[in-house]
Amino acid sequence: SAKRRALLDAGADHVIVSEEEDIRSRLEAIAGANGVRTVFDAVGGPAFEPLTAAMSPGGMLIEYGGLSPEPTPFPLFNVLTKSLVLRGYLVHEIIRDTVRLARAKAFILDGLSDGALKPVIARTFRFEDIVEAHRFLESNTQFGKIVVTI
Incomplete structure (x- = not known):
């Protein structure tokens, strides 16, 4: 919560403080009846279930970290009933592929040059x-x- 104002000032439309707010209900309020289409999660742990619960049918959750020291329960019924796609991601997918790495570097350097990335x-x-x-x-x-x- 100490970083809420800085996140909003930096351009975030919404900030959810997971230790203070119910993740599922906040996501549902933000996303509306259709649910959240794509989730990028670096934490895992107990928040995994409410993230999937707030997702839209056919939505995709990309897990790119495991910061939580707690186990990450598999939300079987959310995955089945919503036909969710769960995908793991590591930066090695990019840095080990010379073509993708070159595209990523160009994207970053171009964004820094033209001011799109700050x-x-x-x-x-x-x-x-x-x-x-x-x-x-x-x-x-x-x-x-x-x-x-x-």
């Missing part, structure tokens, strides 16, 4: 201060990326 830098550290950089990252107080210069 990275938010929370703080920059010298390489010699890498321990402090890690401590700052672990504090979870940053908003934006942490840069380490060499």
Whole structure:
């Protein structure tokens, strides 16, 4: 919740603080009767079930992380009744494929050049201060990326 205002100021249309709000009901209120078509989730854990519950029939959930230390239950009935597609993703799909990597680099560089992508830098550290950089990252107080210069 401490980052809600910063997220909204950065362009988010909605912010759901999962520790304070019911994820399913908030998603249903935001998405309406059709449900959420696509979910990108980096956390897993207990939130997996309410995410799938708020999804539209035929929706796709892309899991790209496992930040939750808790088990991730498989929402069998949501998957079956809604014909959901669950897909895992790792960045290695891109970086191990030279064609896709070149396209990704071009997209990023073009976006930075023309201003479409505007990275938010929370703080920059010298390489010699890498321990402090890690401590700052672990504090979870940053908003934006942490840069380490060499």
